Amino acid sequence: MRQGKKKATIYDLSVLSGCSASTVSAVLNGSWRKRRIKESTAQLIQGLAERHQYTANLQARGLRSSRSGLVGLLLPVHDNRYFSSMAQTFEAEVRSHGKCPIVVSACRDPEEERATVETLISYSIDELFIAGATDPDSIHTLCEAAGIRHINIDLPGTRAPSVISDNYEGARMLTSAIIEHFHSAEALKPKELFLFGGRNDHASRERIRGFRDTKIEMLGADADDCIQPTGYSPNMTQKAFEAFYEREGKLPRGLFINSSINFEGLLRFMGQHPHETFADIVVGCYDYDPFASFLPFPVLMIRQNTEGMLAKAFELMAETRPAPQIYLIQPELIMPRMALTGPLDDIKDIDG
Amino acid sequence: MRQGKKKATIYDLSVLSGCSASTVSAVLNGSWRKRRIKESTAQLIQGLAERHQYTANLQARGLRSSRSGLVGLLLPVHDNRYFSSMAQTFEAEVRSHGKCPIVVSACRDPEEERATVETLISYSIDELFIAGATDPDSIHTLCEAAGIRHINIDLPGTRAPSVISDNYEGARMLTSAIIEHFHSAEALKPKELFLFGGRNDHASRERIRGFRDTKIEMLGADADDCIQPTGYSPNMTQKAFEAFYEREGKLPRGLFINSSINFEGLLRFMGQHPHETFADIVVGCYDYDPFASFLPFPVLMIRQNTEGMLAKAFELMAETRPAPQIYLIQPELIMPRMALTGPLDDIKDIDG
DNA sequence: TTGAAAGCGCTAACAG
DNA sequence: CTGTTAGCGCTTTCAA
DSSP states (O other): OOTTOOOOOHHHHHHHHTSOHHHHHHHHTTTTTTTTOOHHHHHHHHHHHHHTTOOOOHHHHHHHHSOOOEEEEEESOSSSHHHHHHHHHHHHHHHHTTOEEEEEEOTTOHHHHHHHHHHHHHTTOSEEEEESOSOHHHHHHHHHHHTOEEEEESSOOSSSOEEEEOHHHHHHHHHHHHHHTTSSSSOOOGGGEEEEOBOSSHHHHHHHHHHHHHHHHHHSOOOGGGEEOOBSOHHHHHHHHHHHHHHHSSOOSEEEESOHHHHHHHHHHHHTSOGGGGTTOEEEESSOOTTGGGSSSOEEEEEOOHHHHHHHHHHHHHSSSOOSOEEEEOOEEEOSSOOOOOTTHHHHTTOO | OOTTOOOOOHHHHHHHHTSOHHHHHHHHTTTTTTTTOOHHHHHHHHHHHHHTTOOOOHHHHHHHHSOOOEEEEEESOSSSHHHHHHHHHHHHHHHHTTOEEEEEEOTTOHHHHHHHHHHHHHTTOSEEEEESOSOHHHHHHHHHHHTOEEEEESSOOSSSOEEEEOHHHHHHHHHHHHHHTTSSSSOOOGGGEEEEOBOSSHHHHHHHHHHHHHHHHHHSOOOGGGEEOOBSOHHHHHHHHHHHHHHHSSOOSEEEESOHHHHHHHHHHHHTSOGGGGTTOEEEESSOOTTGGGSSSOEEEEEOOHHHHHHHHHHHHHSSSOOSOEEEEOOEEEOSSOOOOOTTHHHHTTOO
16 A cells, blocks of 8 residues: 555445445444344455455544544643553553543643643543543533533542542641651651642642641641642742741751652752751652652652542443542552552563 | 533524525634635624634544644653653643644554554544654554654654654763762772663663763773663563672662663662662663652763754654654753753743 | 435535 | 535434
8 A cells, every 4th residue: 555545435345345335334333243234244344444454534433423432631731740640541441441542731720721621522522531620610511511421530529520539638647657757756846847839729728637637636736837838839849948948047857748749849959958958857748759769868658549549430430420429539658768660560561 | 501402513603694604614714814704704703603602523624624633642651751741842832733632652562552553543633743662664654654744753763754862972971970970989890880771672772882882981891791671661670680689799889770760670679678788879860850860879860852852853744845864862961969840840830 | 134315514616 | 705515434314
């Protein structure tokens, strides 16, 4: 087959086989058994299809049947371990159902999210998984108007089923682990344990709540200025650390960092200051990263169970009419110096 | 507009406006100026479209015009900083051209790659960027048969333009930086500098070549067993380190790690052994990760210029008939304790 | 067991 | 300046 030659259509095969286009169509989309087409004609046509490298035009099929075979995943960003591992798991799962995964990111920008979802709808995607949307409910509205099944992940909406991490419990685990880490050394005082990062979204609010409750229970107090919400921005987080350092002449001994993105802000701060500045700190990070786990100070981390969340989400998607309620998935506390496996391990072991 | 109501079509607007469907179509797809349609009719129709929340059915448009507006990026994996940052940059660039980015991964599996690309072709994607394909040339064949413009990234093909990192130069920079890092301390001997990771792909071969050449130039020798190709597998890499350690009772003082994926294998090894095992090692990693940069031993890294590579790739894609040659992009040596910015920085600074 | 015919929603000549 | 017409490639009744 030389370059640019037009792709074979069912009509080409119809002529070649002497059957009608509808017969060819039925054979090639798998519905031929129930259309009671003779085994021999089916085989004839399948042979021709193979020989002529026929592949269905999925746009045409989608247009006609108003189902595209596309399944979408909306992410805040690609460039992040948590979300990219979600993408990885999502792809495998969707492929295993014989559909085509579409992963897109929208930068935590409500307007971008709307536009992106509208585009996906225009391509007639069949289902949408909405991860980390800033405004799940307005996306819900879009999807519902278009009759598209959808599930929220990571950030809850009120109008569609939502599968999210138990951020409150996770924050409690992390906070108490930080505090306990000091038990052998000089015990931590309330003014020595700070939270950096996050903003006014559901996840951050829950984590802050868990942090405060646990801190008050274990240390007896928590001052408002121990919470430094900096958004999901490395830069802002760095600035917050610089400001703190300038004011206090040192860092707090106990640090609760809201996400790996904020942790990068701490790294930027570290790049500007000598080792000694971090000699006795203990960091808890609400996100897991294997490299962070081996930094030269203790780093406790929360690993969110992305696979569990997606599994639950797919399960709900398969239900006829899932309730618009919130399903909590437990995250996991990871002690320092742990290099864990990810969704790619099975694949990559083929190598070598 | 209540749930499930059918989406408005150009025919609906045609009736409402009193114009023909083709006029409506022209107005709504932007070609109305050159069809010399009256400003006032255009406005009328645009108003109606807005009011009725019209959005074009992109499958229908694509079917008719045989261009879908979809632009694909084929990746080995999502779950990796290097590739996910490529995805991030790619998305922004494609969106800025008013097209729809489709990012897919194929796990470095030639069969999966073929199947994935065939699916994309079935959806009539307009252009394909092929990053890290194990067999770019066979994908080239598919694309060419379908008349789809395509560019290789990261791993070169022989039949389409290829934009890749200068792996040889990068490896030379990294190797000599590792060696020089010992100048003040006891100088490194040839048997103390090993390369771990990679396999028989173009990038690994080039890096190994750069490593050997530089090592021989600077240290006078390089034994074959100083190269330990383990594939792109954390597990295999860990095993290679365990085997080495069992044999030698320690790690080499100088380590060239082929990629962050292999570095994770070293982390897994580290998790099983005490701090002291790594007291005097220097690691060079052919990939940049901010957390790795602050580990408790010196880590030199190569940051590949994904933005530069993509920029060049888009430039080539825009050319009428780009030559099927290889374009090398220089990577950058990153010294220890550096937390650099990524493609998301501009976005995220909105936060806070 | 198969074929004919209609049409999914849109675009693109061509004709006026 | 605008309407008519003919499909893009496929699915899906309905009839034979």
